[in-house]
Amino acid sequence: MPKAVVLGAAGGIGQPLSLLLKANPLVTELSLFDIVNTPGVAADLSHINTQSKIEGFLPPDDGLKKALTGADIVVIPAGVPRKPGMTRDDLFKINAGIVRDLATGIALTSPKAFVLVISNPVNSTVPIVAEVLKQHSVFDPKRLFGVTTLDVVRASTFVAEKLGDPSLAPSVSVPVIGGHSGVTIVPLFSQSSHPLPANFAASDLEALTTRVQFGGDEVVKAKDGAGSATLSMAYAGAEFAAKILRAINGETGIAVPTYVNLTSDPSGGEALKKELGRELEYFSSIVELGSSGVSKILPLGKITEFEKKLIDAALPELATNIDKGVSFTTPSKL
Known part of the structure; x- marks a missing residue:
């Protein structure tokens, strides 16, 4: 049975994510790593009466290596929140450096693990991980995922609200493609398992799309600057990890939106690029999972003219984000 590792386990996302993984019956061993407080988090979670054995590690004494040894699935929520006076570029450099160093640990210790980047x-951080793994000659595009599940969770929740029945939320499924920030987030409401009303106004659809794209701002405002979307992100991360675990366990037919390298399924990736009309290395699309990771990249399917415009607006920004991640790992940056 799988060993799961959380890198950044003592943070606002890491702690509730670790709790949810501790409760997952498919996890038999859970390893936590962070720069502070990890033994305490592990001790707290160890009192929960589920089957998984749990350990917490700090950087001294090869803590990262010990945490990653034998890992089957590694989830990375590590990073710092943006602070007053900090530019987005400052934030990128800090988090990119953190992710690069953790990716190096994965490359050296658990290169065959499934890596889920939060x-x-x-x-940009998914390309950073990929480039580090390439530099160590251990990159397998089928095993690297950007977790975009929060966008799916939000879209599904908001559709249930618009339908006037929040109890529908668990059964609503809205594909969300593109990327995982702002205009790169493209919800395909036309493919929702529970369609919006036929008389749903175009202005309301635009507002609903914007709410999904910038849902994080809504949470930051509600928390009055004291935090961001940590709990919902932890839930979404755990949901995606659960799907990976089920696929590892042999379950078939699992399809989920996730941000992947398009070479993970060469034929599906090339077909998707033709649909998009642009060469890209990474894109969040609906992916069928298998025991080795990405099994198939599925086509966009039938989309509306409004959704086509959203995709066209997303592509240039997404390309810039990808280039920023790749360029960060060039030798001059290391």
Whole structure:
């Protein structure tokens, strides 16, 4: 049974994510790593009466290596929130450096693990992980994922609200493609399992799309600057990790939106690029999972003219984000 590792386990996302993984019956061993407080988090979670054995590690004494040894699935929520006076570029450099160093640990210790990246900006941090793994000759595009599940969770929740029945939320499924920030987030409401009303106004659809794209701002405002979307992100991360665990366990037919390298399924990736009309290395699309990771990248399917415009607006920003991640790992940056 799988060993799961959380890198950044003592943070605002890491702690509730670790709790949810501790409760997952498919996890038999849970390893936590962070720069502070991890033994305490592990001790707290160890009192929960589920089957998984749990350990917490700090950087001294090869803590990262010990945490990653034998890992089957590694989830990375590590990073710092933006602070007053900090530019977005400052934030990127800090989080990019953190992710690069953790990716190096994965490359050296658990290169065959499935790697799930939550650390923002996902559009750039996933390429950073990929480039580090390439530098160590251990990159397998089928095993690297950017977690975009929060966008799906939000879209599904908001559709249930618009339908006037929040109890529908668990059964609503809205594909969300593109990337994982702002205009790169493209919810395909036309493909929702529970369609919006036929008389749903175009202005309301635009407002609903914007709410999904910038849902994080809504949470930051509600928390009055004291935090961001940590709990919902932890839930979404755990949901995606659960799907990976189920696929590892042999379950088939699991399809989920996730940000992947398009070479993970060469035929599906090339077909998707033709649909998009642009060469890209990474894109969040609906992916069928298998025991080895990405099994198939599925096509966009039938989309509306409004959704086509959203995709066209997303592509240039997404390309810039990808280039920023790749360029960060060039030798001059290391």
